[in-house]
Amino acid sequence: MNKSKIFAFSAFSLSAALLLTACGNSVSKSEDSAQEAKYSFASNILTLDTSMAADVNSIDVLLNVDAGLVRWNPKAQVVNDLAKSIDISKDGKTYNVTLRDGLKWSNGAKLRAADFVYGWQRTVDPKTGSQYAYALTPVANASEIMTGKKPVDTLGIKAESDTKLVITLATPTPYFNKLLTLPAYYPVNEAFVKKMGNKYGTSSDTSLYNGAFKFVKGKNNWTGSNETFSIVKNDQFYDAKNVKLSGATYQIVNNPNTAVNLFKSGKLDVANLATPELVSANKKNKDYKALTSPRIDVLEYNQSGKVPELSNLKIRQALNLATNRKNLLEIAAPSFSITNTVTPKKLDQAPNGEDFATYAAQPYKYDATKAAELFKEGLKELGKTSITLELEGANDNSFAKAAVDYLKGNLEKDLPGLTINEKLVSSAQRQKDAQNNNFQILLTSWGADYNEPSDFLMNFVSGSTMNHGLVKNPNFDKAYQAATTAPDVLSADKRYAHYKDAENALYEAANVNPLATESVSLLLNPKLKGISTYNSAMIFDLRHAEIAK
Structure with a gap:
């Protein structure tokens, strides 16, 4: 779900080819080509609109072409980015932010504090339709704005000058600095958005950038559907002098075997080993790496009432009990591990360690x-005496295809009277179906935006823009509310105890079916330096990357 943070790298959507273009007159063509990194995705990005981005591939690109107040460093610690300083009041509810001097957009326009105000207001505005709007809930009046009870200009963020911001929270939020890493919290240039209208973010030419890299019109840009596109170093970026790559080219490679062949021929710097067969065949390769992944796979049930069978508690409980997770992973993803929470393993530690x-x-x-x-x-x-349910998954995701096929046989065998119809669609369509509640059972993969349980638990809050199954669980809502508001939000022991209660409430109501925590096996060019291998998500951050000679 994001990436200037602990972005979750989809084990099935990694294949990005990064061809770099020349930046600066002092760099020769030979030096320039030597600083070209090569990546690939298994499916295309969906948007360059930071308010609307919800898919992992779009976010992996945005973390390189845009920036926010803070970012994750290579050790997964939050550090200042566009913010020069952030001072927090004693009660934890007021953040006084000073921006760095001289910040600019890629078109040369000055980046002002007002751009953050507009960006945040745009994200929470119901008219925008952002799935990530709920992530701004800690900000004063955000909840009321999202439900239409207050106007967007009451949001708790004010620009006191071009470089001064005052952020007011509805309640103290100890992990708010982590939330600030999300693209939904990035600045947005209002004049440019209004100029582009409905086309904003739908292509690289209708987008504006403030990050270490940018798209350039006429230089292999992203049209919204093409399968190869490039970014180049942004000379307007405040820290451009420390950006070593001259750019990058992303290529869509939806066949994992092709990606591995491209890596071995030197045409990719990273190749995801997306199938058990590829892992087995390449495990002894000197370039092989296995990285932890803050990503979980679950089955979401449509509990809106449109699917009466899934509104029945015993049917959902039966589906959960009939799911043979051990056999599923042995067949579809041996490197994944069974998980008994809706939060992935190794995401965060409870107060007891x-x-x-x-x-x-x-x-x-x-x-x-x-x-x-x-x-x-x-x-x-x-x-x-019998029912038929539809199970949907992404056809451009190796695990999803294998899992949907296995689960059909598994569930039909163990639940006499059940017929499962498989529905395999593109990742883009699966994303649309999730957002529109247009599914019955949906195989979903969620990645971490930040390393705290609320990042995943917020997906089940009644009314949340991320609650695709339209779950309504009063016991869950009560526990989540207690965990994320004063006074208990300020006590780690109490906060995590409430999170545990929230997990239990989901289990008791069988609102969701957790399957596995992912891990990622890949081939990585040893000459690609400066990227973080803290987890599989962070290898997409090119801010400090370089190609060693």
């Missing part, structure tokens, strides 16, 4: 006998 996924683990298990009993009872409550 345990991994949060261990601390808050719920008794999700495979029990075919109990599952069949509950399914039969559920059918009786529905007045039916």
Whole structure:
């Protein structure tokens, strides 16, 4: 879900070819080409609009062409970026921000504090339709604006001058600095947005940049659908002197075997080993790396009422109990690990030092006998002897394709009377279906935007823009509210205890079916230096990257 933060790298959408273009008259063509990094994605990016970006590939590009007040450093620590300083009041509710001097947009326009005000207001404005709007909930009046109860200009962010911002929170939020890494919190140039109108962010020519890199019109730019596009060093960036790459070219390579062949022929610097066969065949390669991934795969159930079968508790419980996670992963992703929370493993630690996924683990298990009993009872409550449900997944995602196929057989075998219809669509269509609640059962992959349980738990809050299944669980809402508002938000022990209660509420109501925490196996060019291998998400951050001679 984002990437100037602990971005979750999709194990199935990595193949980015970064060809760099020359930047600066003092750089020769030979030196320039030597500083070309090569990456690829398995599917195209969907937008360059920071308010609207919700897919991992778009965010992986945005983290290089845009910037916010803060960013993640290579050790996954939050550090200032466009902000020169951030002073926080004793009560934790007021943030006084001073921007760096001389900040500019890629067109030379001055980047002002007012651009942050407009960007945040635009994200929370219901008219925008941002999936990430809910991430701004800690900001004063954000919730009321999103529900239409207050105008956007009441949002708790004010520009006192071109370089001074005052941010007011509705409640103290100890992890607010991590939230600030999200693209939804980036600045946006109002004049440019109004000039572009509905075309804003739909191509590189209708977008504006303030990051270490930029798109350049006429230089292999992104049209919205083309499968090769390039970024170049942004000479207007405040820290341009420390950016070593001259640019990068992203190539869409949807066949994992092709990506590996391109890597071995020197045409890619990174290749994702997206299938068990590729991992096995390349594990002894000197360029092989296995990285942790802050990403989880789950089955979302549509609980809007449009699918009566999935509004039945016993049917959902039966589906969860009938899911043979062990066999699923052995067949589809041996390097993934079974997870008993909706938060991935190794995301965060509870106050007692345990991994949060261990601390808050719920008794999700495979029990075919109990599952069949509950399914039969559920059918009786529905007045039916059989039901048909649709399971949707991404056809450009290696794990998703294999998982959907396995789960059809698994669930139909263990739940007599159930028919599963497979629906495989592009990642872009799957994203649209999720946002529009146009699915029955959806195989979803969520990546971390920041390393705190709220990042994943907010996906189930009633009314959240990220609540695709339209879950309404009062016990969950109560626990989440207690964890994220004063006074308990200020006590780590209480906050994490509430998070655990929230996980339990989801388990008891079978609102979701957690499957696995991902890991990523890949081939990485040893000459590509300066990228962080802290986790699989951060290898896309090119701010300090360079190609060693």
